[in-house]
Amino acid sequence: MLSALALAVSQAPAASQEAPICQRELVVLGAGQDAGAPQIGNADDDGPRLLPSSLAVIDRENGQRFLFDASPAISEQLAMLDAIAPPKDGLGLDGIFLTHAHIGHYLGLAYLGREAAGASNVPVYAMPRMAEFLRTNGPWSQLVSLGNIELREMTADGFVVTSDEFGVLPFSVPHRDEYSETVGFVLMTPDRRAIYLPDIDSWEAFLDQENGEPEALVAGIDYLFVDATFYDDDELPGRDMSKIPHPRVIETMEALKQLTASDHAKVHFIHYNHTNPIRDPDSAESREAKAKGFNIARRGDRFCLD
Template structure:
C-alpha cells in the first residue's frame, strides 16, 4: 500500500476566504471558508510531512495534517519549500520560533533572493540565528525526499519585488504533480503549459481571478494573474483526459467560482476542469 500523499492545505489567495475588510456578497454569503494556498507531501508511514509554503493559516493547516494522519501530536516537518515572498506564502514561518513551536533545524528551501530576504529581515533572520530553521538554496534538478519521491523547482514569471517565484514538480514512481499557485501569464513562461499538462498527472495552477472585471476599483494589471477564462481558452485544445488533470487554486475572495451555485463555477466544471478544495487528498 502506498503511504505518500499530497494533502491540500489551502486554496485561497494570500488574504484567505473570506478576506478581512470585505463586506460584499462574495465574503458575506459563503459556502465554506478556505485557507491560504499551500500543499503538503505527507508520509503516513512515519507521520511526517514536507510543506510547500507556510501561510498565515499555519495553525489550522497543521490540524488538517494531524486529522489526515489520525494523530493527536505534532507531525514532524521534514522540510519546507517556498515559492516566493508574497505574504501568504512564507509568513507562517514565524510559528517555528521561540514564541510558538520552537523547533530546531527545520530545513527551508528557497531561491537565492528569497534566501537573502529571510537572512536579512527580522523576524526570519532571528529564526535562523536561533537555529529554528536552516535556509538552503534550492538546488538544480530533483531533490530526493525519500525513496523514489523527488521534488524540483522551476522559475515562473511573477511580480518579483522581493524574491524570485517558483513552482514545483513532485514526482514519485507512480505520479507527477505540478504546483503553480502564482504566475503572471502563461505566455510569458518559457515552458509551454500545454506540454506541462500533457506530460504530468496532476496540475494545480493559478486560478486567482475568473475575469478581469471582478476587482472593481483596483487595476488588475497591477496584480497580474492568468484569468481563468483566458486559461480555459488556452487549454481548449487539450484532450478531455488532459483537461481533467487541471485543478484551479489560489482563488481570490472575489472569484465567483467559490460560490457553489454560480454559473461561472458550473461553466468551469462543465468544461472538464476541476476546482481544488481544502483538505483534498491525492495519492502519489
Template sequence: MIEYQHHSIKAIILGIMQDAGLPHAGCLCHRCRAAYADPVLKEYATSLAIVDTRQDQSKVWLIDASPDIREQINILADVLGPNSSLPGRLRQPDGIFLTHAHFGHTAGLMHLGPEAMDVQHLPIYCSNGLVEVLQQSRLWQPLINNLDLFPLDPFQRFEIASDLYIDSLPVPHRDELGTDTFAYRITGPNKTLIYIPDIDDWNLWPEAREFLRAADIALVDASFFSEDELGGRAPVAHPLVMDTLQFFDQLPVQLWLTHFNHTNPVLDPNGDARRQVISAGGKIAYTGKVFDL
C-alpha cells in the same frame, strides 16, 4: 477527516484561497460577510502537503507557509503524530518548500519560531534569493535560528524520499524583491503533480506546455475569473480563469484550479462561473482533496 493509507504517497490540499483567505480582512462582500457569520464557510490560504506513509514514521512536507499554517498543521495532526520530546505537542513537519517571498506564502513562518511552535532545525527549501532575504532581514532573525535554510537552483531536482522527487521550476510572477518564484513538480512512483499557485501569464512561461504535457495533475493559479472583480483597480498579474481554461484545452493533464481571490465567482457552488469551469473540463480544488502519487 483524512484517511491515510499505509505505504502510499499523497498530496493533500490544505487551502485554496489567495494570500488573505476567506473572509478577507475589512471586506463587506457577500462571500466574506457569510464567512464571518458562519465559520464553516471559512477557507484557508493556498497550501499543499506531501505525505509519505511508506515507513513506520510518516514523512510530511508542506509547500508554502501560509498565514493559516496553524490550522493547516492541525489538519495533518493524525499523520504528524505526537512530538516524542515535547509532551502535548505535535511533531514538526519534515520540511517546507516555499514558492516565493510574498506574505501569503511565507507569513506562516512566524508560527514556527520560539514564541509559538518552536521548531528545531526545520528544513526550509526555497530560491537562493529568498534564502538571502530571510538571512539578512533583522525582522526574521529570531526565527532563523530555528530553521535550516536550503537554497534551490532553478530546475533543481531534489529527492526527498525514495522514488519521490521535487523539481523547482521558475515561473514568471511579480518579483519586487528579486527572489524568483518557483512552481514545484512533485513526482511519485505513479503520478506527477505540478503545483503553480502563482503565475503572471501562461504565455510568459516558454516551457509551460512541455512541463504540463508530462504531468498527470496540474493545480494552478485561478485568482480571478474576470477583470470586473478588481473594482477599478489596476489589473493584477494573474491569468484569468477563462484564459487558463483555453490554455489547457489541448493539454492531457488533469486541471485543478486553486488560489482563488475572495471576489472570484467560481467560489459559488451553483453559479454560472463554476458551471463554465466544469463544462470546460476544469475542476475546483477544495481543502482536504487527496491526490495519489
C-alpha cells in the same frame, strides 16, 4: 524544463475526501489567494471561508510529511494534516518548500519561532534570494540564528531528492519579485507527478522561458494545481484589471481547450481571490469550469500519489 517531463503516465485517480489507501498522498490545505477570505475589512463577507494556498505531501512509507508554502494559516492547516497523518514527534515536518516571499506563502514560518512552536531545525527549502531574505531580515533571521529552521537552498531546475520515493523540482516562474525569486514545483513520486504553480504573472512570459506550449504543462504529469486568482476581467469593479497580472481562469481554460478530457481533468484551479466566483462551488462559474472538464481545488481534497 517542463518538456523533460513528457513521459507517459497512467490515468490518475480523481480527488477524494475519503481516506485513500496509499503510501504517498497529496492534501490541499488551502486554496485561496494570499489573504484568504473573508479578507481584512470585509466583515460582512458571508461567502465560503478560504485559507491561503498550501499543499502537503504525506509519505507513509518513509514516515515523512512535507509542506508546500507556509501560509499565515499554518496552525490550522497543520492541525488538519495532523488529523489525517499524525506527526511522529514534534511538528513532524520533514521539509517546507517555499515558492516566494509574498504574504500567503511564507508568513507562517513565524509560527516556528520561540513565541509559538519553538521548532528545532525544520528544513526550509528556498531559492537563493529567498534564503538570503530570510537570513538577513528580522523576524525571519531569528528563526535561522536560533535554529528553529534550517535553510536549504534550491536552484531552478535542481532536483531536490528527499528519499528514493519522493523528490521536488523547482522551476522559475515570472512574478512580482520584490524580495525573492518565484518558483513552481514538480512533486514527484515513483508513480505520480503533480505541479504546484500558485502564482504566475502571465502565460506569455512563462512560455518565453522555453517551456513550450500550454499543453506542455500537463504533458507527463497527473495533477496541475494552477493560479486561478481571478476568473475574468469583470471581477474588480472600478479597477482597470489590464494592469493586474495573473492569467484569468477563462484565459487558462481557453489556452488549454484543445487538450483531451483526461488532460483537462488534471487541472485543479487554486489560489483564488475572495472576489473570484469559483470560490463558491455552486456558482455559475464553478459549474462552467466543471462542465469544461476542469477541477477546482478545495481545502481537504486528497490525492493518491501511488
